[in-house]
Amino acid sequence: MSRTYAGILASETGAELTQSFRAPEFLLPTLALPVAFYMMFGVLMSRGGAAATYLLATYGIFAVMGPSLFGFGVGVAGERERGWLELKRAAPAPASTFIGAKLVATIAFAAMALMPIYAAAAFMGGVELPRAVWLTLFCVHLSAVFPFMLIGLSIGFSFGTNGAVAIANIVFLSFAVLGGLWFPATFFPGWMVAISNALPSFHMAEIALTVVDAPGDRAAGFHAAVVAGMTVACALLAGWTWSRQR
Amino acid sequence: MLKKTTAITVAAVAAAFVALMIVLPTPQPAPDLDGALVIDNVRYFDGEAMQGPAAITVADGQIVAIDDAGAEVAGANRIDASGKTLLPGLFDAHAHTFATAQRDAVTFGVTALIDMFTAPALLKGARDARDSFAPSNAAALFSAGMLATVERGHGTQYGINVDTLDGPEEAPAWVAARLEEGSDFIKLVYMPYATYIPSLDLETATAVIEAAHDQGVKAVAHVSSLEGARELLDAGVDGFVHIFADKVADAAFIEAAVEREVFVIPTLAVIAMVDGRSTGPGLIDDPDLGPRLTPAATTNLRQDFGTNSPFFDLDKALETVGLLHEAGVPILAGSDAPNPGTAHGASVHAEMALLVRAGLSTEQAMAAATALPARFFGADDRGRIEPGARADLVLVSGDPGTDITATRRIDSVYRNGVIVGDDPRPAEDNKLVIAGVLGDFESGTSAPEGLVWAETSDGMMGGDSNASVARIERGDGGALAVTTSVGSGFAFPWAGAYLGTTSQDTIGDLGDARAVAFEVRGTPASYRLMLFVAGGMGAPPTAMFEVTEDWQRVEIAIADVAGFEPHRFGGMAFVTPMQTGEYAFELDNVTLIR
Numbered sequence: 001m002s003r004t005y006a007g008i009l010a011s012e013t014g015a016e017l018t019q020s021f022r023a024p025e026f027l028l029p030t031l032a033l034p035v036a037f038y039m040m041f042g043v044l045m046s047r048g049g050a051a052a053t054y055l056l057a058t059y060g061i062f063a064v065m066g067p068s069l070f071g072f073g074v075g076v077a078g079e080r081e082r083g084w085l086e087l088k089r090a091a092p093a094p095a096s097t098f099i100g101a102k103l104v105a106t107i108a109f110a111a112m113a114l115m116p117i118y119a120a121a122a123f124m125g126g127v128e129l130p131r132a133v134w135l136t137l138f139c140v141h142l143s144a145v146f147p148f149m150l151i152g153l154s155i156g157f158s159f160g161t162n163g164a165v166a167i168a169n170i171v172f173l174s175f176a177v178l179g180g181l182w183f184p185a186t187f188f189p190g191w192m193v194a195i196s197n198a199l200p201s202f203h204m205a206e207i208a209l210t211v212v213d214a215p216g217d218r219a220a221g222f223h224a225a226v227v228a229g230m231t232v233a234c235a236l237l238a239g240w241t242w243s244r245q246r
Numbered sequence: 247m248l249k250k251t252t253a254i255t256v257a258a259v260a261a262a263f264v265a266l267m268i269v270l271p272t273p274q275p276a277p278d279l280d281g282a283l284v285i286d287n288v289r290y291f292d293g294e295a296m297q298g299p300a301a302i303t304v305a306d307g308q309i310v311a312i313d314d315a316g317a318e319v320a321g322a323n324r325i326d327a328s329g330k331t332l333l334p335g336l337f338d339a340h341a342h343t344f345a346t347a348q349r350d351a352v353t354f355g356v357t358a359l360i361d362m363f364t365a366p367a368l369l370k371g372a373r374d375a376r377d378s379f380a381p382s383n384a385a386a387l388f389s390a391g392m393l394a395t396v397e398r399g400h401g402t403q404y405g406i407n408v409d410t411l412d413g414p415e416e417a418p419a420w421v422a423a424r425l426e427e428g429s430d431f432i433k434l435v436y437m438p439y440a441t442y443i444p445s446l447d448l449e450t451a452t453a454v455i456e457a458a459h460d461q462g463v464k465a466v467a468h469v470s471s472l473e474g475a476r477e478l479l480d481a482g483v484d485g486f487v488h489i490f491a492d493k494v495a496d497a498a499f500i501e502a503a504v505e506r507e508v509f510v511i512p513t514l515a516v517i518a519m520v521d522g523r524s525t526g527p528g529l530i531d532d533p534d535l536g537p538r539l540t541p542a543a544t545t546n547l548r549q550d551f552g553t554n555s556p557f558f559d560l561d562k563a564l565e566t567v568g569l570l571h572e573a574g575v576p577i578l579a580g581s582d583a584p585n586p587g588t589a590h591g592a593s594v595h596a597e598m599a600l601l602v603r604a605g606l607s608t609e610q611a612m613a614a615a616t617a618l619p620a621r622f623f624g625a626d627d628r629g630r631i632e633p634g635a636r637a638d639l640v641l642v643s644g645d646p647g648t649d650i651t652a653t654r655r656i657d658s659v660y661r662n663g664v665i666v667g668d669d670p671r672p673a674e675d676n677k678l679v680i681a682g683v684l685g686d687f688e689s690g691t692s693a694p695e696g697l698v699w700a701e702t703s704d705g706m707m708g709g710d711s712n713a714s715v716a717r718i719e720r721g722d723g724g725a726l727a728v729t730t731s732v733g734s735g736f737a738f739p740w741a742g743a744y745l746g747t748t749s750q751d752t753i754g755d756l757g758d759a760r761a762v763a764f765e766v767r768g769t770p771a772s773y774r775l776m777l778f779v780a781g782g783m784g785a786p787p788t789a790m791f792e793v794t795e796d797w798q799r800v801e802i803a804i805a806d807v808a809g810f811e812p813h814r815f816g817g818m819a820f821v822t823p824m825q826t827g828e829y830a831f832e833l834d835n836v837t838l839i840r
Contacts, residue, residue: 007249014248017255104256111259115266128273135267 005094012101020105026070030109034063035116041182043125050215052125054184056117057208060141061201062181063117067109068148069155069168072102076156077164103149110145114138129212137211140204147200147227148175150234157241175201186216200230281305281323283663287315288327289645293334293617293630295609296647302332304637307379307662311633330657331645333612334629335638337619338385338594339511340487340580343368344706346540347583347590348384352666353538354591355640355659360511360580360623361389362433362468362487363401367700369428371749379636381664385591386638388623390466391429394420394454399444400435400468404705407714411446414453421457431623432458433487435468436478452481464622466511470557472499485509485622487580489570491517491563500573509622511580512567514600519550519587520558525596526550526587534654535592549586568605577601578622579615584706595654608650637663677755680815684745685836687724691717693745696752699726702744702819709736711822715743718832725834728768734826740774742821743833753780754815756804759838762818763801768793768831771823777807780816793831801839 020026042055079085088098118138121127129137155167176182178192179201185193196202203223210220282305289298290312303311303319311319335357341347343361351359358376369391376386395401397410411420421432434454437445446454451467455478458465464484469475472493475486479502489512495503503510515525526547529535539547571577579601581593588596594615601611620629627636639660644652659666678696685691691699701713710733718727730741747754762775773793776786787809791800804812822829 010249010252012248014251017251018248104252108255108259111263115262118266118270122270128271130272131267131270134270134272138263138267 005097008094009097009100009104012097013104016101016105017108020071020109030066030070031113031116034059034066034113035120037062037182038117039120039124043120046125052121053127053129053212054209054214056121056125056127057137057212057214058181058184058205059117060114060137060208061144061179061204062176063113064110064141064144065148065172065175065181065201067106067113068145069152069172071106071109072149072152073155073168073171074152074161074164075102076153077159078161080156081161099153103145106149107142107145110142114141133211133213137208140208140211144201144204147204147231147234150231150238151200153238154234154241157238157244175199178202180205200227200234203227203230282310282319284317284319284322284324285327285332285639285641286317286324288330288332288641289647290332290631291334291609291612291616291646292632293620294613296331296645297631299328302631304639304660304663307637307664308627309631309633309635309637312631327641327657329643331642331647331652332631333640333642333646333653334616334620334631334635335640335659335661336594336615336653337579337623337625337629338581338583338591339578339615339619339623340513340582341590342582342584342706343387343389344584346542348387350540350543350589351385351591351594352383352659352661354535354595355642355653355656356385356591356594357638357640357659357661358386358388358619358625358628359590360619361387361391362466362580362582363390363393365700366391366424366427366429367698367748370698372428375749379662382661383666384661386625386628388430388625389428390431390433391424391427393468394432394434394446394451396444396446396450399446400437400440403710404703404712407701411450411454414450417450417453417457418460421454421461421463425461425463429463431464431466431484433466433468436474437468437470438477439471439473448477448481451478455482472496475499476502479503479506479508482506483508485511485578487511488513488582489517489563489566491521491558491560491566494562495566495569500569500575503570503575504573509576509578509618510567510570511578512563512601512604513580513582513597514560514563514567514604515588515593515597516582516585517558517563518560518600519585520555521560522550523560524550524587525593525600526589529589529592529596532654534656535595538656539589539592543584543589543592546584547587547589547592551586564600564604567601571604571606571610576618576622577604577606577610577614578619579611580619595651598653599650602650608647611650612646612653678747678752680754680756681759681838683835683837685726685833687717687720687726687834689724691715691726696748697745697754698748700744700746701728701742702821703730703741704733704736704739709733709739711736711739711741713741713743720832720834723834725765725832727832728820728830730822730829730831732822732824732826732829739824739826740776740819740821741829742773742819742831744817744819745836746778746817747780753813754817756812756815756838758840759804759812761801761803761839762836763799763839764820764836765797765799765834766791766793766820766831767795767797769827769829770794771825771829773823773831774819774821775802775807776819776821777804777810778816778818779809779811780814786819797832797834 038059179199185196203226206223210218286301287299299315301313301317337358339360341359343364372387393401402408436451455465466485467483579597583590598611616629641657643655646652701715703711703713713730717724728743775789778786787807789802789807
């Protein structure tokens with residue numbers, strides 16, 4: 001049987017997906033938690049309206065952050081600890097399929113986490129958006145996979161399983177709260193805003209808020225440039241931490 | 247196995263994504279608020295009750311939002327309507343539409359007419375005109391068209407050719423013919439207990455009602471007695487277009503009316519006139535309504551039948567209306583204009599006051615002229631002030647919720663969101679270029695596109711002249727035969743043939759035509775050619791011509807017709823002298839020549 005690159009990638013992705021499907025401790029928090037939070041804050045407490053739209057933009061980033069940070073961060077740390085990475089390096093498969101499979105699986109899980117939020121926003125929160133805006137928002141949300149995945153990778157390469165779980169949780173929660181994903185960053189005091197500005201989650205959320213035309217002035221180009229810069233920095237960090245493995 | 251997991255997962259996620267993107271709700275396209283109008287700090291009657299004060303935003307001919315007073319709306323023109331009240335454009339639920347009726351009505355805030363009998367030719371274009379969101383200076387028209395009556399019965403005396411019924415078997419085809427002509431509902435005349443005029447019998451009246459229902463429209467009835475009304479209730483009629491005034495309704499009738507869910511348009515104003523207590527002089531003297539009346543309307547308001555009929559007792563009618571209303575029968579405001587003592591538009595205000603006198607609250611009287619007629623006559627986007635409703639509106643000073651006569655203090659009238667008389671359209675938009683042959687009657691009585699030949703007489707002004715037109719053979723071709731009878735019921739009687747535009751919103755343009763030429767013969771006398779100016783009021787520009795028993799060609803130079811504007815042509819009429827008598831004439835080859 002000829003093993004093409006795509007074939008290997010498909011098999012590797014299948015393995016990643018199967019592993020995740022068999023891990024309720026990963027599945028439940030990443031898929032159920034964001035929509036549960038959105039239901040509480042975006043639909044029930046805000047009773048729909050403009051807040052439902054605003055929080056759809058931010059909770060979408062929150063939903064993508066889970067699978068990206070934990071799938072890569074904690075997952076890679078465990079695999080590394082169990083010597084799986086060394087085995088991979090010895091296996092007759094390109095190294096990029098290892099990352100590629102994780103990326104495809106993460107995007108799939110991110111989409112699975114996003115869609116219930118969209119449904120809740122639309123059918124319970126009364127959010128109505130032009131079709132192009134729904135589509136653009138979804139693309140913006142999914143694109144958040146890249147910076148968070150690279151941060152996750154850096155964590156995974158740098159810490160053992162236990163350490164990675166702890167670090168990923170700290171990063172996850174601080175990105176969520178300080179990035180203004182749970183409550184609008186405009187409510188923050190000045191010193192917190194300064195922290196927000198240093199977080200990719202804040203800038204991703206600002207881009208998503210621009211897409212839904214949320215109240216307030218935003219420079220989407222500026223935020224996109226910051227996210228791009230942060231992503232490159234995270235890629236360099238991930239590359240450096242990976243190179244230390246060899 | 248692993249590959250399959252990948253394929254299934256990716257396919258499932260992709261399919262879910264596509265499905266979600268398809269079902270996710272999208273907003274209604276936001277109206278363009280540039281040029282929107284905000285009527286701010288305004289009290290308003292929503293069709294049922296007084297509300298506000300609020301800021302009501304109007305854009306693209308519709309009400310797009312109702313916000314708290316003072317709300318900011320970007321890009322909109324704001325008027326402060328403190329102390330004023332906004333009403334949905336009023337309905338006259340019983341009118342007869344002739345000549346300038348639609349224009350006259352709108353002047354008084356009546357933006358929709360429920361017509362209870364008119365010449366079917368007028369229905370051409372009525373639906374398109376009322377559905378349009380273009381600015382308009384004419385009331386929307388909903389009409390019964392021709393009415394159902396018998397030969398020489400009520401309705402045949404007005405000079406309109408009536409297709410009468412001889413028996414129940416004719417009913418389905420008769421109703422179908424009305425719907426073909428553009429009737430929105432069916433009106434029948436049932437007055438079997440009147441000794442002075444023949445009437446449909448119960449069997450035929452029932453067949454007409456059933457045929458209307460079978461063909462999906464309502465059937466409403468003109469009755470003049472309690473007994474007649476009782477019989478039609480059993481026959482399944484949907485509503486009465488007058489209240490009988492011979493007796494006060496008894497408990498059995500009221501119970502039956504509630505059970506059958508009929509509505510009643512009492513037309514108290516016209517009953518008051520017949521009872522010698524006309525509301526007309528009061529409208530003429532009203533400081534706000536009086537100045538808006540045309541001379542013709544004022545004349546009409548001063549007239550009455552000159553007799554005080556024992557069968558028309560206003561007090562009995564008022565009592566019946568009060569009882570019906572109390573029992574829950576919907577009461578609608580209709581004036582029966584242009585009967586003597588009434589005028590299009592103005593008399594709706596008199597009718598609302600009479601309804602309050604009968605026992606309706608001020609809000610119920612306003613509902614009788616707004617939401618209720620809209621509901622019963624299928625005018626879905628009219629009669630209410632709510633987002634999405636058509637912006638046919640009346641702004642009045644004061645609060646009609648406490649004093650119904652405040653509806654007469656008209657500040658401005660809006661049709662499709664634009665103040666009536668404030669039409670920003672360049673007239674060219676609706677120009678109909680008219681040239682060449684206007685009628686050769688070779689194969690019928692058809693006119694060029696956008697024009698129609700019809701009969702005309704002072705019957706439309708309450709006079710007793712009448713006319714009928716028909717094509718006859720003339721040599722190898724045809725001519726238009728006009729048969730008229732000129733009575734003395736109107737100060738300036740006329741009868742004859744009319745060539746008009748099919749839509750009141752159209753302005754004809756005769757271009758550089760030099761003269762109107764035609765061939766004519768008939769009862770020898772001096773006849774008149776009237777050239778109407780679109781939107782013109784009062785006596786039309788007129789030229790005289792002599793008719794003899796022999797065919798002769800007449801040419802009338804347009805420049806000689808004082809007061810006519812060739813680029814604002816509203817119609818032309820070939821009519822009899824003003825002297826009482828019978829006149830017959832034939833008209834052929836009506837042509838505009840350069």
